[in-house]
Structures are given as structure tokens and as C-alpha cells.
Amino acid sequence: MLPDRVGRAITASAGPIVFLTGAGISAESGIPTFRGPEGFWRVGSRNYQPTEMATAVAFARMPAEVWRWYLFRRGVCRSAAPNAAHRALVRFEKRAGDRFLLVTQNVDGLHLRAGNSAARTYQIHGNADFCRCMRGCLPVVRELPVKLSESWEKERSLDDAELATLRCACGEWLRPHVLWFDESYDEPVYRYVSAQRAAETAAALIVVGTSGATSLPTRMCETVAARGAPLIVVDPEPTVFSAVAEASARGVYLRGTATEIVPELTEALGALALGRGV
Numbered sequence: 001m002l003p004d005r006v007g008r009a010i011t012a013s014a015g016p017i018v019f020l021t022g023a024g025i026s027a028e029s030g031i032p033t034f035r036g037p038e039g040f041w042r043v044g045s046r047n048y049q050p051t052e053m054a055t056a057v058a059f060a061r062m063p064a065e066v067w068r069w070y071l072f073r074r075g076v077c078r079s080a081a082p083n084a085a086h087r088a089l090v091r092f093e094k095r096a097g098d099r100f101l102l103v104t105q106n107v108d109g110l111h112l113r114a115g116n117s118a119a120r121t122y123q124i125h126g127n128a129d130f131c132r133c134m135r136g137c138l139p140v141v142r143e144l145p146v147k148l149s150e151s152w153e154k155e156r157s158l159d160d161a162e163l164a165t166l167r168c169a170c171g172e173w174l175r176p177h178v179l180w181f182d183e184s185y186d187e188p189v190y191r192y193v194s195a196q197r198a199a200e201t202a203a204a205l206i207v208v209g210t211s212g213a214t215s216l217p218t219r220m221c222e223t224v225a226a227r228g229a230p231l232i233v234v235d236p237e238p239t240v241f242s243a244v245a246e247a248s249a250r251g252v253y254l255r256g257t258a259t260e261i262v263p264e265l266t267e268a269l270g271a272l273a274l275g276r277g278v
């Protein structure tokens, strides 16, 4: 499934095999992007767009409403199950160990729930199953309070007891562990620098189901293409990344969905990078 020019380069490199995943891999588990109409949220008489709700500004003004929106979204994510593409990445990590790295834009937590390790999964936009104190108290990233239900009706408000669980011991609000639209990537919480460094040494970068709207994936693809390293793009429709891959000496665009392509692709990559029978 991979051309010889790509396969030979992967075999010759000792660098990490880096996967970068976006909404496309979760779509096949039934999770909407929340960027379309399904992301609208009504507060009082006003409809808010996701780009307005997922902000530090909105949280400062109406923390309980922003939490309610996240708990609803998290409920949608928790009711979804990992698919064949997620499972293939778990098998690949088991086989590749430290040569595997997964960078994901998805906050639905499906990669971790499928079984990928937290140590080798950089969740560059966070994970809606976790929260942080607004003041930065330790531990920085924590699981959501267990008292909060995993399913959440759209109209349901938080009661006082639930709101109390969303306070840190210091008295400050806990916030969703998710990168907001009016915030920037950083290293301590979102592994921004580590993800970019991985692109500088990757034996291959495999981009699955992301259309290229955000800056870090764009930089990673450009870095790998500029090095002349293998850039493999999996998507049912052409994207800016598939165009970069097709213009690159060792790029390849595999047209199809994540569940159609990733299981076979990870087998091929395992044979090339790790040797047959390993």
C-alpha cells in the first residue's frame, strides 16, 4: 500500500513513527465535530457558537453554563466507542513501544479509552474527561469529579452539590482541560514543543482525518515535508495536507476513511519499521 520510495525511507530511519489524528477518526465513532450546528448552545434567549463558548472569556463570565456545555459534549463522547482505527493504533503501540508517538487534536479521549498510553499520546487540545484548577494548583491535570454523571441531557443544569465538586480545594474554579479558542498551545499542558520536535526526527508522519485548520499540525507537516521524510495522509477527501504530501518527494495520499486505511497501514508500517515477525 506504500510506494517503494516511502517504504525504503521508513526502513532506513530509526526515528519515531508519529501519528497525527483529528476529527475524522472520531467521526467514524459517531462523534460530531461540534463546529457545525450541533455545537450551538442556548443560554437564556441567545444562541452561542462553539467559538464563543469554548473561550476563557465565556468561562470568566458564565462558568456554570460553560461547564454544562462541556458535560453535555463529554456525555456524547462517553457514549461513543473506539473504532477499528483506534484499535489499530493500540496494536501498533504495543508492537513499536518507544518508536510510537500519537499526537491528537481530539478531546474525546477515545485514544486513551482504546488503550493507547498517556505517556505516548500528546493531546494537544486537551481531553474533556479531565480538568485543571484555574490557578494552576497541583496536580495540574485531574480527572473530572466522579460524582458528575457521564451522560448529560442537553437541558440539564448543575445542582449546587455538582457545582461544589467543580471547585479546587483552593476555592478557585476547576476548568475543562481543553484548549480554548482564545488561548495558545503550550508545552507543560499540551506538549506543543514535544510534538513539534517529534516532527523533526520522525521516520514518518501519518496524518489521519484532519483538514488542517490549526497551526501545530500545519507546522508538523511542513517540517516533515521539508526534511524529505515520509508524509502519509489518510482522508476520504483531499485536504491541504494531502496536497503537501503529493507535492513532497516522499509523500503519499491514501484516500479513504480511517477505519478503511489505518488497520492495513499500521501492519505495513510495522513490517517496514520494526521488521517482519517482531
Ligand SMILES: [Zn+2]
Pocket (backbone or CB within 6 Å): 133, 134, 135, 136, 137, 168, 169, 170, 171, 172
Ligand atoms: Zn486550586
